[in-house]
Amino acid sequence: MRVVVLLACLLFAPILHAFESRVDTHTGTLEGAAWRIDVPADWNRTLVVYFHGYSVEPVTLPQTAALYPPLQDLVDRGYAVAQSAYAQTGWAVEQASADSERLRKHFVRLHGAPKRTLAMGMSMGGLLTVHALETQPKVYAGGLALCGVLAPADTLMQHQFAVRAAFDYYFPGLLGPLTPVPPLFMPDGRTTGRIDAALRSNPTAAAALRALQAGSDDDNLPGVIGFSTYVIGETQRRAGGNPFDNRAFAYTGTGDDDALAVGVVRYTADAKATRYLSRWYTPTGRLERPLVALHTSRDPLVPASMAWSYAQRLRETGRETNLVTRIEPREGHCTMSQASVTSAFDDLVGWLDGKHPDRPR
DSSP states (O other): OOHHHHHHHHHTOOOOOOOOTTEEEEEEEETTEEEEEEEETTOOSEEEEEEOOOOSSOOOOOTTSOOOHHHHHHHHTTOEEEEEOOSSOSSOHHHHHHHHHHHHHHHHHHHOOOSEEEEEEETHHHHHHHHHHHHOTTTOSEEEEESOOOSOHHHHHHHHHHHHHHHHHHSTTTTOOSTTOOTTOOOOHHHHHHHHHHHHHOHHHHHHHHHHSTTOOTTTHHHHHHHHHHHHHHHHHHHTSOOOOOTTOOOOSSSOHHHHHHHSOOOOOOHHHHHHHHHTTOOOSOOOSOEEEEEEEEOSSSOTHHHHHHHHHHHHHTOGGGEEEEEEEEESTTOOOHHHHHHHHHHHHHHHTTOOTTSOO
């Protein structure tokens, strides 16, 4: 999987096709965040607030284009959709939450209060969906998280950091320093090509890194390492220091565990930066509304085990019955089929209407 494909999955760029005149579409900007609202003529009075995923470049929301296909399907079926492009790119969980709430209130001013509001998001947007449900249960009736980061953000990123440190052990200096990652580092085709060439030159190292990065293979691992490096650097700058620490990380299953454990550089996190990343966001498990989580089985960037981790947290708070998980047997990040997304969304709506998706109909 080349980085271009990986980023396309994360950006969820709208796909152009014939624009439906029966849909009332508004676009604008609220406090620096571009937004788009689509309301079909036969609106069923349910609003879907959509949270997009991590983006390297600003997300555009043109008025004369169709939506991300599953969202377009919802509009075609009578649902209204509101989505913010966020005022910031990167790990903008703090800003995206505020921008999306500002847009939701703007929707109410324009179209009146919906009878039901649902949260829906992909990747980082899946974490934002959880955040919305946990912090605003009086606003959101339920949510759909697609390939979502459902474990604490620092858990996922700490692992990515540890893998990148292992890459430096096998290929010292190839990608530059890790603390901090240079601001000009970009996960572009040239960078991915360099990583790919290095991995192919050392099959033993490549196998060890694949063992550390669940769901990865020869094709997608270069893109994952390049993209993760960008995320690490952007998060370091956002948090005002290095929030990552691999001193206690156990490098196992690599076929070279002892040498790697001794030879890898161990880094210490900055406490203030760590607190920021934990704040944005560590799920609390206080989930009062139904959540359906859909993952692919072989996601090399956000593994399906994220849903299992959140389920464990919910068991601790006694709210495990509020989560239903669906796993689609596919490779890749956010590569689930439109049919699976539609089915998961319909499971959520049916659940809210009294038909639990995991019980006989």
